[in-house]
Amino acid sequence: MHINTILEERKAVIDTALRYFLPDETEYPSSIHRALHYSVFAGGKRIRPILALLTAELFSPDWEKVIPPACAMELIHTYSLIHDDLPAMDNDDYRRGRLTSHKVFGEALAVLAGDALLTLAFEILAGVKEKYNGYASSYWNDVTAEVKLKIIFEIAEAAGVNGMIGGQVVDLESEGKSITAETLDYIERHKTGALITASVRLGALISGAGRQDLSRLTKYADLLGSAFQIVDDLLDIEGDEEKMGKAKGMDAKNRKPTCVSLYGLDGAKKRREELYNLALKELDDFGDKADVLRELTRFILYRDY
Amino acid sequence: MHINTILEERKAVIDTALRYFLPDETEYPSSIHRALHYSVFAGGKRIRPILALLTAELFSPDWEKVIPPACAMELIHTYSLIHDDLPAMDNDDYRRGRLTSHKVFGEALAVLAGDALLTLAFEILAGVKEKYNGYASSYWNDVTAEVKLKIIFEIAEAAGVNGMIGGQVVDLESEGKSITAETLDYIERHKTGALITASVRLGALISGAGRQDLSRLTKYADLLGSAFQIVDDLLDIEGDEEKMGKAKGMDAKNRKPTCVSLYGLDGAKKRREELYNLALKELDDFGDKADVLRELTRFILYRDY
Numbered sequence: 001m002h003i004n005t006i007l008e009e010r011k012a013v014i015d016t017a018l019r020y021f022l023p024d025e026t027e028y029p030s031s032i033h034r035a036l037h038y039s040v041f042a043g044g045k046r047i048r049p050i051l052a053l054l055t056a057e058l059f060s061p062d063w064e065k066v067i068p069p070a071c072a073m074e075l076i077h078t079y080s081l082i083h084d085d086l087p088a089m090d091n092d093d094y095r096r097g098r099l100t101s102h103k104v105f106g107e108a109l110a111v112l113a114g115d116a117l118l119t120l121a122f123e124i125l126a127g128v129k130e131k132y133n134g135y136a137s138s139y140w141n142d143v144t145a146e147v148k149l150k151i152i153f154e155i156a157e158a159a160g161v162n163g164m165i166g167g168q169v170v171d172l173e174s175e176g177k178s179i180t181a182e183t184l185d186y187i188e189r190h191k192t193g194a195l196i197t198a199s200v201r202l203g204a205l206i207s208g209a210g211r212q213d214l215s216r217l218t219k220y221a222d223l224l225g226s227a228f229q230i231v232d233d234l235l236d237i238e239g240d241e242e243k244m245g246k247a248k249g250m251d252a253k254n255r256k257p258t259c260v261s262l263y264g265l266d267g268a269k270k271r272r273e274e275l276y277n278l279a280l281k282e283l284d285d286f287g288d289k290a291d292v293l294r295e296l297t298r299f300i301l302y303r304d305y
Numbered sequence: 306m307h308i309n310t311i312l313e314e315r316k317a318v319i320d321t322a323l324r325y326f327l328p329d330e331t332e333y334p335s336s337i338h339r340a341l342h343y344s345v346f347a348g349g350k351r352i353r354p355i356l357a358l359l360t361a362e363l364f365s366p367d368w369e370k371v372i373p374p375a376c377a378m379e380l381i382h383t384y385s386l387i388h389d390d391l392p393a394m395d396n397d398d399y400r401r402g403r404l405t406s407h408k409v410f411g412e413a414l415a416v417l418a419g420d421a422l423l424t425l426a427f428e429i430l431a432g433v434k435e436k437y438n439g440y441a442s443s444y445w446n447d448v449t450a451e452v453k454l455k456i457i458f459e460i461a462e463a464a465g466v467n468g469m470i471g472g473q474v475v476d477l478e479s480e481g482k483s484i485t486a487e488t489l490d491y492i493e494r495h496k497t498g499a500l501i502t503a504s505v506r507l508g509a510l511i512s513g514a515g516r517q518d519l520s521r522l523t524k525y526a527d528l529l530g531s532a533f534q535i536v537d538d539l540l541d542i543e544g545d546e547e548k549m550g551k552a553k554g555m556d557a558k559n560r561k562p563t564c565v566s567l568y569g570l571d572g573a574k575k576r577r578e579e580l581y582n583l584a585l586k587e588l589d590d591f592g593d594k595a596d597v598l599r600e601l602t603r604f605i606l607y608r609d610y
Contacts, residue, residue, distance in 0.1 A: 023466060029474045032466055083420060088412030107393030108477055111416065115388060115423065116466045122427045123461035126454045145450030149431045152457065156428035161328060161337055161421045169334045172413055 003295040010050045017067045021124050035105045035113040039078050043096045047300060048073040048199040054293050055203030058286055068140040069151055069202045072121035076159050077195060079117035082110055097245025125152045143206055151202050158198035167191025176255040184262055193225025220282035227275035227301050230268055233258035243305030276301050308600040315355045322372045326429050340410045340418040344383050348401045352605060353378040353504040359598050360508030363591055373445040374456055374507045377426040381464050382500060384422035387415055402550025430457045448511055456507050463503035472496025481560040489567055498530025525587035532580035532606050535573055538563035548610030581606050
């Protein structure tokens with residue numbers, strides 16, 4: 001099956017689940033609920049949840065169990081975008097071709113919408129049958145409480161000061177400065193890499209991956225995560241503005257040091273290629289089963305939007 | 306023992322634990338870690354964690370088990386203050402006699418510091434032995450995974466769009482408007498009440514409270530939570546500016562409808578008294594054991610800072 005078909009199918013699964021987990025747009029107070037729907041259903045590619053699903057499929061056909069935490073990852077990713085776009089942060093007016101949350105709902109509500117999505121992610125992860133009846137009862141409830149706690153812990157670590165937030169801080173503080181390769185590596189691993197790695201690991205953990213497989217997939221995800229940030233940097237220069245729905249050249253405008261500013265365009269592409277090959281290598285032992293994951297990896301790292 | 310002594314003792318327990326759970330100020334990237342310490346150790350009274358501890362003591366002498374989730378509540382409370390003080394929200398320059406987070410660290414870091422504290426709260430709640438060795442291994446690890454998940458779920462609900470965040474949204478959107486008694490009730494119950502109720506409930510749940518006791522304490526906490534917001538409104542008019550460390554009259558300045566603007570000063574005080582008496586009534590069946598909780602209730606509702 002073509003990777004685009006698989007991506008579309010899995011995206012549909014995730015979108016359906018997200019509609020289930022998100023409170024209705026008409027709930028009181030409706031402004032915040034509209035803000036949540038606006039950002040969550042803004043045309044995201046759902047790369048993180050799909051990574052979790054495809055990783056789980058390496059080990060078990062019961063990938064439905066992975067839907068709730070995969071959705072939680074997407075909510076955390078979305079919250080980080082809303083806060084990242086704020087005037088005090090990257091000050092972006094457009095994302096995916098639409099006005100950013102604070103441009104539509106105002107800054108106060110954008111801050112609260114981000115807070116709400118982060119909070120909702122953990123509510124879903126701890127979800128009880130009564131609330132998410134239908135989803136949690138048939139899927140998430142099969143997962144033991146111990147595994148759930150481990151996943152909540154890992155996701156919180158990945159999203160926190162030693163993960164994504166740490167990366168955002170260093171990224172912000174590097175603006176207008178020249179940085180070392182070491183600092184760039186920290187940003188790549190944390191700002192983007194941490195959630196990617198957590199997505200892959202939760203898929204593996206829930207599907208009962210053994211220690212060695214988990215270790216291989218963690219290495220795979222770390223490499224993919226670093227390369228992911230490079231792709232973001234490359235897209236800001238060479239991406240398809242129409243497909244991305246946002247202006248290029250923001251990094252240069254914000255004087256952000258990136259892989260491209262440090263190694264040049266060719267150097268950045270070479271680094272992406274290296275990381276791509278190293279990541280694929282970690283999938284070698286999974287044989288044909290990992291073909292879809294290989295294709296997803298290629299899609300993620302060589303997309304033009 | 307005098308209530309002030311008990312408050313001081315419990316506050317010391319919580320502060321010690323918070324120092325344990327918070328990553329060191331010198332950790333990389335240090336700016337965000339300094340921002341976390343700045344706000345968490347800003348002289349808060351620790352009312353929410355102390356409520357959790359004293360509720361737990363009604364049922365069991367093992368109140369140490371409640372320390373990790375009690376700390377999580379304080380971190381969530383602190384995150385909400387940081388975001389609440391932002392220019393786009395209440396735009397407060399001072400809190401507890403010190404500059405607010407965004408005045409010291411800038412808006413971007415204040416947004417991220419709030420995000421980080423919310424995330425850290427859930428990390429602690431899901432905490433694994435290896436990380437919080439010493440705390441979690443001796444205390445939190447005694448709690449079953451099922452109870453932990455239930456508590457994570459309840460806290461997430463209390464902090465989310467159907468809890469605190471919902472209250473903040475309605476509060477913000479009521480500025481400059483005249484509101485109904487029903488809307489004021491919603492703000493009181495959600496903006497402040499939700500975290501208060503969650504604090505009391507987690508203390509009871511962890512200590513093995515029965516269904517009837519849990520129901521009574523939930524009612525007690527709901528009444529206390531609503532009254533708590535009234536006290537905040539009264540303090541903004543009659544509080545001790547020096548002790549509070551912030552300017553009075555902000556509600557009037559922001560044209561915020563409060564209990565006072567709706568019912569007048571005497572009406573608000575009467576409402577506090579009514580809620581206080583109703584709350585105490587829910588503690589009747591606990592006998593002498595609840596004396597400390599009764600004193601705490603009086604302290605919370607009749608403080609001048």
